[in-house]
Amino acid sequence: MxxxxxxxxxxxxxxxxxxxxxxxxxxxxxxxxxxxxxxxxxxxxxxxxxxxxxxxxxxxxxxxxxxxxxxxxxxxxxxxxxxxxxxxxxxxxxxxxxxxxxxxxxxxxxxxxxxxxxxxxxxxxxxxxxxxxxxxxxxxxxxxxxxxxxxxxxxxxxxxxxxxxxxxxxxxxxxxxxxxxxxxxxxxxxxxxxxxxxxxxxxxxxxxxxxxxxxxxxxxxxxxxxxxxxxxxxxxxxxAMNKEEVVRDLSDDLDFGEDDGVVVEKGEEGVVLRLEDLKFKPNTTDLLDIEYDKLDKIYNSLAKIKDKTFLVEGHTAFAGTERERYELSLERAKTIAYYLISKGLDSKRVLYRGRGADEPIAPNDTEENMRKNRRVEITILDG
CATH class of the missing domain: 2.30.230 (Lipovitellin-phosvitin complex; beta-sheet shell regions)
Known part of the structure; x- marks a missing residue:
């Protein structure tokens, strides 16, 4: 016993x-x-x-x-x-x-x-x-x-x-x-x-x-x-994210043409959607109506991605003062972030910021290159 x-x-x-x-x-x-x-x-x-x-x-x-x-x-x-x-x-x-x-x-x-x-x-x-x-x-x-x-x-x-x-x-x-x-x-x-x-x-x-x-x-x-x-x-x-697979699937799902100004590529922090030359109303951060169809398409694709964080970054060409460039880039990033959230993207998974003209992807020496630098990037972070 x-x-x-x-x-x-x-x-x-x-x-x-x-x-x-x-x-x-x-x-x-x-x-x-x-x-x-x-x-x-x-x-x-x-x-x-x-x-x-x-x-x-x-x-x-x-x-x-x-x-x-x-x-x-x-x-x-x-x-x-x-x-x-x-x-x-x-x-x-x-x-x-x-x-x-x-x-x-x-x-x-x-x-x-x-x-x-x-x-x-x-x-x-x-x-x-x-x-x-x-x-x-x-x-x-x-x-x-x-x-x-x-x-x-x-x-x-x-x-x-x-x-x-x-x-x-x-x-x-x-x-x-x-x-x-x-x-x-x-x-x-x-x-x-x-x-x-x-x-x-x-x-x-x-x-x-x-x-x-x-x-x-x-x-x-x-x-x-x-x-x-x-x-x-x-x-x-x-x-963990397979960047090559995400780039391929996202590109196929979005199906944008060369003239649409949307590039999907691998980035250091995740997969990047680069929206080139978004058209805003003059001297404002309000998008022209023709751009919303593009954003709706992007939202529909991002909404399928679960458990990842989205970082929206605004960029400008080298024009105006440093403060003006930063504020413009921030407000335009905020415009995109707010719209995606209003469509249904989880606000807890959306970050945004302005970069000003600090990260150009082309020299600011021609109108075509400046157009490329005026962009918004949405990075799908791996977490």
Whole structure:
């Protein structure tokens, strides 16, 4: 009887024990939508509400016991029309590149602010049972006047299963704070506590959602900064894009002629639809009526593409001032983005921005070349 009870205890314990780790696949594309809202105080005076939104799209190459992560991060601003989301304005973007092992340790980060959290969440190289806790170390990006990367200490506890958006996930709670030995002479004191909720997808072997609530007090160069708020991370996994196949299928579906001014081609960030010499009403960002048939055709093709993000970019020829060129390119990109959304494209998957005359595809030396540079490009991003 005693032996049977011991065996039963061992079996039940084994059923409640699991291994956790990061598992990236080379045939997949990964994206993380990040939203951060927090109140800022400087020397006990309210300094405003800060809201930040980011979209990270990346791929992973499998190495021995680790992954090489390469991708791009877009810093965005939510756009509302009549209190309804109408896409995201891209403020800036840059490439990201780093190494991560299966436990979550991050190394060799390119000189960018991402990942904001490095080495957290992390997983131990052992089986976990409900109630198990463990400690770890990592780094976090702190934005005070300038950006610093500070060391952090973490404590994580595994709490079993919990529902998230209608699906069962493994649930962890993490606490972390900055360590004292950060080596930044401008920062003389840090008082911080982050309470993190992590939902882990045991099928994908990756986080699916992270919620970080925090309070920080930072003494920096004689000033005292206090921040209170939260950061949310939404993970998504899709099949990696076959650019050649998408170019072929999209070209066949659109079936534009040479005189229509629409080119479909591979780009660095995805597949690009280049709309050359779109016709607008004089001195406005309003399209001529004849252009809407072209956009309707493009919308019908884009609507068939699931789980990808669309980046709409406006370009101008080299005419007018730099500010005028930027504003014109931005407004024309916005016109196209808004129209595609009004037709039914998911506004959460539409980004837009103006490029001015910074990226010409031809010299601005003839009217024909300037016509080519006056264009809107829609990039189907791989994530």
């Amino acid at each position: 005693r032996r049977a009870l011991i065996l039963l205890f061992f079996v039940v314990g084994s059923l409640n024990s699991q291994d956790f780790y990061y598992n990236f696949s080379e045939g997949k594309s990964y994206s993380i939508a990040i939203r951060s809202d927090y109140r800022r105080y400087k020397n006990k005076k309210y300094a405003g509400l800060t809201s930040k939104e980011y979209k990270v799209i990346f791929h992973a190459n499998n190495l021995e016991n680790s992954y090489k992560i390469d991708g791009r991060i877009y810093k965005m601003e939510k756009t509302l029309r009549n209190q309804v989301l109408s896409g995201y304005l891209v403020d800036e973007d840059c490439s990201v590149s780093y190494f991560m092992n299966r436990s979550g340790e991050v190394k060799s980060v390119k000189e960018t602010e991402y990942p904001f959290l490095r080495g957290a969440p992390n997983f131990p190289e052992k089986t976990l049972s409900i109630g198990d806790s463990y400690f770890g170390y990592g780094e976090a990006v702190l934005d005070i006047e300038r950006k610093y990367v500070l060391p952090i200490a973490t404590q994580t506890v595994y709490l079993g299963k919990k529902m998230l958006f209608g699906s069962e996930r493994d649930y962890f709670e993490i606490r972390y704070s900055y360590t004292r030995n950060h080596g930044v002479k401008e920062i003389t004191k840090t008082l911080a506590m982050h309470n993190v909720k992590l939902y882990y997808d045991n099928e994908a072997k990756l986080p699916s959602y992270i919620e970080d609530h925090f309070k920080e007090e930072i003494h920096h160069s004689g000033d005292v900064y206090r921040m209170e708020g939260f950061t949310l991370y939404f993970y998504n996994i899709t099949d």
